[in-house]
Amino acid sequence: MSALSNRTGVECYASHSIQFTLNGQQQALDVLPWTTLLDLLRERLDLIGSKKGCDHGQCGACTVLVNGKRVNACLTLAVMCDGATLTTVEGLASGDALHPLQAAFIKHDAFQCGYCTPGQLCSAVGLLAEGQIGSADDIRERMSGNLCRCGAYGNIVAAIEEVIQAPGEATP
Ligand code: FES
Numbered sequence: 001m002s003a004l005s006n007r008t009g010v011e012c013y014a015s016h017s018i019q020f021t022l023n024g025q026q027q028a029l030d031v032l033p034w035t036t037l038l039d040l041l042r043e044r045l046d047l048i049g050s051k052k053g054c055d056h057g058q059c060g061a062c063t064v065l066v067n068g069k070r071v072n073a074c075l076t077l078a079v080m081c082d083g084a085t086l087t088t089v090e091g092l093a094s095g096d097a098l099h100p101l102q103a104a105f106i107k108h109d110a111f112q113c114g115y116c117t118p119g120q121l122c123s124a125v126g127l128l129a130e131g132q133i134g135s136a137d138d139i140r141e142r143m144s145g146n147l148c149r150c151g152a153y154g155n156i157v158a159a160i161e162e163v164i165q166a167p168g169e170a171t172p
Pocket residue numbers: 051052053054055056057058059060061062063072073074075
């Protein structure tokens with residue numbers, strides 16, 4: 001961490017050195033203490049899959065995985081990710097092989113404009129990892145932090161249901 005003094009001589013912290021693993025790649029960066037993870041991803045690392053819908057934790061378009069758990073990147077400071085393992089929508093596929101949820105979203109037409117889709121996908125990956133999903137209503141409830149202005153909810157739930165019932169079998 002480095003520090004600067006402002007005009008009144010009060011010390012203010014200019015940047016923090018952080019390291020994390022992002023989509024399998026090690027990253028080491030200096031970040032300002034107020035930089036959000038979403039801005040870091042989009043504006044410095046050119047990973048623009050994660051979307052800035054509201055920037056207030058209300059839409060879920062910015063959802064990414066931090067240590068396997070879904071979080072709103074707009075509400076997460078980059079400095080909080082020091083030492084973490086991060087996955088964004090860009091890291092879900094393995095080479096040319098789509099993640100089963102990506103394949104299922106295509107198969108079930110689970111998007112229209114696609115703006116919410118990266119967040120929906122990362123949230124669904126986190127949901128699957130949480131387990132204990134009993135019904136479509138469970139999926140709806142636990143995906144309720146991800147809004148879709150196109151109203152593709154029925155198809156999104158169908159895609160997630162298919163992957164729950166037959167992991168790895170969805171093909172577009
Ligand atoms: S942009 Fe983060 S929740 Fe809307």
